[in-house]
Amino acid sequence: MQAIIDCNSFYCSCERLFAPTLQNKPIIVLSNNDGCIVSRSDEAKALGISMAAPYFQEADRIKKFGIHTFSSNYHLYGDLSWRVMETMRSLLPPGQVEVYSVDEAFVDLHHIADKDVHDFCIHLKNTIETWTGISVSIGAAPNKVLSKVANRLAKKNKIQTNCVVVLDSTQKIQTALQKTPIEDVWGIGYQYSEKLKVYGINTAFALSMKDLSWGKKFLGGITGIKLIRELKGLPTHSMQAPRTEKKMIATTRMFGRNVSEWQEVEEALATYATRCAEKLRRQHSAAKCVQVFLLRKPTINYNAEGHYHRGSQVNGFALLDNPSNLTPDIIKAAVAIGKTLFEEGEIYKKAGVILSDFVPDNALQTNLFIAPADARRKKLMNVIDNMNAAYRNDVLKFGTSSTQKNWKMRSEKRSKRFTTRWDELCIVK
Amino acid sequence: MEYIDQDPSEGIATQQINKNYQSSQIVQANATGFGAASDDFMERGIDLNEQLIQNKPATFFFRVNSDAMLGAGIHIGDTLIVDRSVPPKTGKVVVAILNGEFLVRRLQIQTHSITLLPENKKYGAIHIEHLQDYKTWGVVTYVIHGL
Numbered sequence: 027m028q029a030i031i032d033c034n035s036f037y038c039s040c041e042r043l044f045a046p047t048l049q050n051k052p053i054i055v056l057s058n059n060d061g062c063i064v065s066r067s068d069e070a071k072a073l074g075i076s077m078a079a080p081y082f083q084e085a086d087r088i089k090k091f092g093i094h095t096f097s098s099n100y101h102l103y104g105d106l107s108w109r110v111m112e113t114m115r116s117l118l119p120p121g122q123v124e125v126y127s128v129d130e131a132f133v134d135l136h137h138i139a140d141k142d143v144h145d146f147c148i149h150l151k152n153t154i155e156t157w158t159g160i161s162v163s164i165g166a167a168p169n170k171v172l173s174k175v176a177n178r179l180a181k182k183n184k185i186q187t188n189c190v191v192v193l194d195s196t197q198k199i200q201t202a203l204q205k206t207p208i209e210d211v212w213g214i215g216y217q218y219s220e221k222l223k224v225y226g227i228n229t230a231f232a233l234s235m236k237d238l239s240w241g242k243k244f245l246g247g248i249t250g251i252k253l254i255r256e257l258k259g260l261p262t263h264s265m266q267a268p269r270t271e272k273k274m275i276a277t278t279r280m281f282g283r284n285v286s287e288w289q290e291v292e293e294a295l296a297t298y299a300t301r302c303a304e305k306l307r308r309q310h311s312a313a314k315c316v317q318v319f320l321l322r323k324p325t326i327n328y329n330a331e332g333h334y335h336r337g338s339q340v341n342g343f344a345l346l347d348n349p350s351n352l353t354p355d356i357i358k359a360a361v362a363i364g365k366t367l368f369e370e371g372e373i374y375k376k377a378g379v380i381l382s383d384f385v386p387d388n389a390l391q392t393n394l395f396i397a398p399a400d401a402r403r404k405k406l407m408n409v410i411d412n413m414n415a416a417y418r419n420d421v422l423k424f425g426t427s428s429t430q431k432n433w434k435m436r437s438e439k440r441s442k443r444f445t446t447r448w449d450e451l452c453i454v455k
Numbered sequence: 456m457e458y459i460d461q462d463p464s465e466g467i468a469t470q471q472i473n474k475n476y477q478s479s480q481i482v483q484a485n486a487t488g489f490g491a492a493s494d495d496f497m498e499r500g501i502d503l504n505e506q507l508i509q510n511k512p513a514t515f516f517f518r519v520n521s522d523a524m525l526g527a528g529i530h531i532g533d534t535l536i537v538d539r540s541v542p543p544k545t546g547k548v549v550v551a552i553l554n555g556e557f558l559v560r561r562l563q564i565q566t567h568s569i570t571l572l573p574e575n576k577k578y579g580a581i582h583i584e585h586l587q588d589y590k591t592w593g594v595v596t597y598v599i600h601g602l
Contacts, residue, residue, distance in 0.1 A: 046552040046556055047555035049552070049590070109513070110512075112512040157513035157539050158539070448516075453518050454559045455520055
């Protein structure tokens with residue numbers, strides 16, 4: 027069987043681990059730059075705080091109910107995410123944990139007899155909670171799509187299910203599918219669910235009754251066939267090789283103030299490009315495509331109908347001759363694109379650098395035709411990455427990124443980095 | 456990092472010579488916790504983590520701000536190593552949450568209650584009957600104390 031292990035309100039759980047006064051209180055976590063709500067504790071959900079809502083929209087309610095608000099603390103979440111995944115890895119044979127996102131992983135349970143899967147999932151859940159303090163929900167089923175269905179039901183009925191649902195019989199699978207609205211099926215987006223409802227398909231069960239050729243015709247070809255196959259309870263056709271690398275890496279930030287000088291935009295882009303290149307090297311990829319956008323400040327914030335104006339955005343991209351993950355290459359490309367987008371006299375409030383079209387970095391390293399200078403530059407990158415990882419606050423920077431100005435995230439309500447900084451450890455009395 | 460300034464047109468021989476230079480850089484680098492010694496003949500130095508951390512994903516650090524456990528050798532300003540995977544049994548020093556505060560005390564478990572014992576006469580034992588207000592956070596396995 028396959029299982030998906032999903033952390034419950036992950037960012038909130040991380041915050042709560044080191045906030046003894048907030049154990050059963052409503053809390054929320056905001057996105058980068060405190061823009062949107064990205065995580066809500068069950069108590070906050072019960073108070074009607076909606077997911078992904080802009081912070082300002084919910085500000086009144088947050089104040090009224092005294093909901094404790096945190097800025098994103100990615101150092102803390104990243105560390106705890108690693109701990110959760112590492113706990114799973116230590117309880118499973120090598121290669122059977124596939125990290126799917128910061129708070130979710132698929133685990134392959136083929137080595138466990140079906141009748142023991144439930145007990146094993148409980149053991150997994152309890153161990154993760156004991157070791158890391160992060161609570162999880164687990165859904166297990168014959169394949170990934172159904173494990174997602176099971177997980178959703180576990181999360182919906184935490185007390186009755188003890189956060190573990192195993193679909194190990196045709197009867198259980200059917201009942202679960204009947205309880206799953208079509209829009210909640212993994213891989214069915216809003217658009218597809220609207221389309222399917224037109225055909226009278228309102229639940230996962232209704233979709234599972236369709237035959238494969240129907241799926242091929244109406245659900246995007248091979249993807250549709252796979253989806254319906256799995257809903258019918260057939261095992262996942264070909265186990266995809268675990269893939270943890272991202273397909274796209276972006277660093278985008280609000281400036282937090284008005285910016286109209288090219289030099290400032292250039293510094294910001296260089297900083298973001300540096301961040302992107304670091305992320306790229308960490309996953310051992312090299313990018314072919316560099317994309318840059320600048321967001322202009324709108325002249326008015328709200329139009330006549332009262333709709334919020336986001337401001338107009340300008341985009342540009344460049345394809346590198348050779349895929350690269352070297353900071354100078356990425357900076358050079360990003361700044362060159364930025365230069366073509368930038369207009370004198372405009373005010374900008376946000377910028378971003380996005381890398382895509384990746385190739386594995388090891389393919390580059392084994393290339394016999396690579397210039398020796400490049401190998402050296404790569405070594406330099408390693409040194410810089412390691413130095414920055416050891417000393418943290420970016421001790422080594424490239425000339426273009428400013429040494430004074432701070433283009434980092436705006437994060438006013440961030441908790442301490444309890445697990446990654448010696449000077450921010452949790453205090454005990 | 457001078458080696459990057461060298462002319463890239465220099466041949467492999469130069470790179471070989473440079474290798475020793477780089478490895479000495481790496482040894483220095485180890486002191487700050489980065490890089491891995493690449494030379495075959497080099498033995499890895501003693502790693503404190505091996506001694507002090509039995510289960511990395513379950514191990515956390517805390518900073519002490521109380522003299523309640525002075526008798527157990529825990530001073531103000533010390534660092535506690537806390538392993539959440541160690542079962543909290545009677546007699547263990549634990550980090551616990553009580554009334555919205557993190558406390559370090561010696562744990563004593565009775566049938567229907569818990570007692571947190573200090574190791575300093577200035578403090579009294581804390582007897583906890585309402586266990587819903589209490590949570591054992593983790594077991595203290597080591598204390599790091601500067602002299």
